[in-house]
Amino acid sequence: MDNCIFCKILHDEIPAQKIYEDSEVIAFNDINPAAPVHFLIIPKIHVASLMECGKTHQQILGKMLLLAPTIAKEQGCTDGFRTIINTGRVGGQEVFHLHIHIIGSKNRLPAMIHKD
Ligand code: 5GP
Ligand code: ZN
Numbered sequence: 001m002d003n004c005i006f007c008k009i010l011h012d013e014i015p016a017q018k019i020y021e022d023s024e025v026i027a028f029n030d031i032n033p034a035a036p037v038h039f040l041i042i043p044k045i046h047v048a049s050l051m052e053c054g055k056t057h058q059q060i061l062g063k064m065l066l067l068a069p070t071i072a073k074e075q076g077c078t079d080g081f082r083t084i085i086n087t088g089r090v091g092g093q094e095v096f097h098l099h100i101h102i103i104g105s106k107n108r109l110p111a112m113i114h115k116d
Contacts, residue, residue, distance in 0.1 A: 077104035
């Protein structure tokens with residue numbers, strides 16, 4: 001996809017700190033990390049968000065989710081981590097190429113959504 005920043009990263013058109021790559025997915029560190037470990041797992045096919053996924057994406061979604069703990073452990077998250085997929089306007093999605101955030105720290109992360 002033209003003008004998709006994550007497509008540009010996966011085609012090496014803009015730099016990123018890649019930490020994993022295979023024929024279907026890449027993982028790279030978030031440019032503005034929310035915690036000591038913060039990386040994104042993206043599919044090599046361009047799909048805008050989880051909302052746009054269908055049956056044909058079942059395999060890649062499963063693969064991305066299963067890679068999360070494997071790469072997280074390699075990155076030092078041996079005692080857990082948080083997995084976030086922001087979807088659409090309400091979800092606060094900023095980059096419209098499907099991605100899973102993996103966020104980890106030595107200490108317990110703050111609550112994701114504060115209840116009033
Ligand atoms: P979203 O809100 O769409 O779920 O999150 C997009 C994430 O992508 C943000 O955490 C942001 O810091 C990250 N990001 C945006 N542009 C770039 C970039 O050019 N390189 C990298 N490595 N991360 C980016
Ligand atoms: Zn893309």
